[in-house]
Amino acid sequence: MQRIPEPELMNDPAQAQAYAEADFSEPHDAFVATYREHFPETRGQVLDLGCGPADVTLRFARAHPDCTVLGIDAAEQMLQLGRHACHRAGLSDRIELQIAHLPHTPLPHEAYAAIISNSLLHHLNDPMTLWNTVAEHAHHGTQVFVMDLLRPDSPEAARALVDTHAANEPDVLRHDFYHSLRAAYREDEVEAQLRAAGLGVLRVEIISDRHFIVYGRVA
Numbered sequence: 429m430q431r432i433p434e435p436e437l438m439n440d441p442a443q444a445q446a447y448a449e450a451d452f453s454e455p456h457d458a459f460v461a462t463y464r465e466h467f468p469e470t471r472g473q474v475l476d477l478g479c480g481p482a483d484v485t486l487r488f489a490r491a492h493p494d495c496t497v498l499g500i501d502a503a504e505q506m507l508q509l510g511r512h513a514c515h516r517a518g519l520s521d522r523i524e525l526q527i528a529h530l531p532h533t534p535l536p537h538e539a540y541a542a543i544i545s546n547s548l549l550h551h552l553n554d555p556m557t558l559w560n561t562v563a564e565h566a567h568h569g570t571q572v573f574v575m576d577l578l579r580p581d582s583p584e585a586a587r588a589l590v591d592t593h594a595a596n597e598p599d600v601l602r603h604d605f606y607h608s609l610r611a612a613y614r615e616d617e618v619e620a621q622l623r624a625a626g627l628g629v630l631r632v633e634i635i636s637d638r639h640f641i642v643y644g645r646v647a
């Protein structure tokens with residue numbers, strides 16, 4: 429199935445609200461658990477690219493009490509929901525959320541212990557935006573961990589995944605999930621993107637019927 433891009437930003441208030449209210453506990457807990465399998469220890473400053481309403485950011489911060497996290501996203505609607513969630517969780521002192529539209533907004537250059545990202549790649553018109561940002565901000569030893577959707581073979585396979593994993597979700601979310609699957613990248617495409625960004629040291633691994641991860645340490 430050919431890739432069909434979807435709109436980059438999630439700035440529509442209803443879409444952002446539905447996304448923030450959805451139960452992503454299974455994939456987001458899997459994000460943190462799989463991260464820890466690969467990187468048992470992380471201390472210091474972490475950069476979360478395309479943090480949205482900060483659900484992964486919060487789960488990551490809870491699991492890593494010695495980390496502070498800078499989450500960036502281009503959608504102010506998402507960040508507002510994320511700031512409320514961080515406040516409610518009592519983690520505003522360790523999580524900062526900033527508006528930034530990649531690749532146009534420069535990000536702070538810090539010695540990031542880790543750069544993480546969940547479900548940003550398939551939104552990008554140019555996937556190199558993510559990998560060039562990682563390459564620019566990773567220092568010696570930075571732990572990189574990215575999770576995203578895998579494009580299925582056919583529209584029917586995409587529909588079946590929506591029925592399996594989002595049967596009881598609101599229509600707006602089922603619609604987003606279907607179009608996200610069609611906008612997602614395949615393993616070989618991601619490997620080529622990594623080589624083009626000089627990030628060939630990172631590994632790509634399929635971890636479920638709909639997700640792959642990219643992980644490794646930048647030398």
Ligand SMILES: C[S@@+](CC[C@H](N)C(=O)[O-])C[C@H]1O[C@@H](n2cnc3c(N)ncnc32)[C@H](O)[C@@H]1O
Nearest residue numbers: 436437438478479480501502503529530546547
């Ligand atoms: C599917 S959401 C994922 C949010 C969050 N990481 C999560 O897993 O719940 C993708 C997010 O990427 C953001 N985004 C898309 N393109 C972007 C860009 N060029 N720069 C910054 N953020 C972007 C969108 O606004 C949206 O909040």
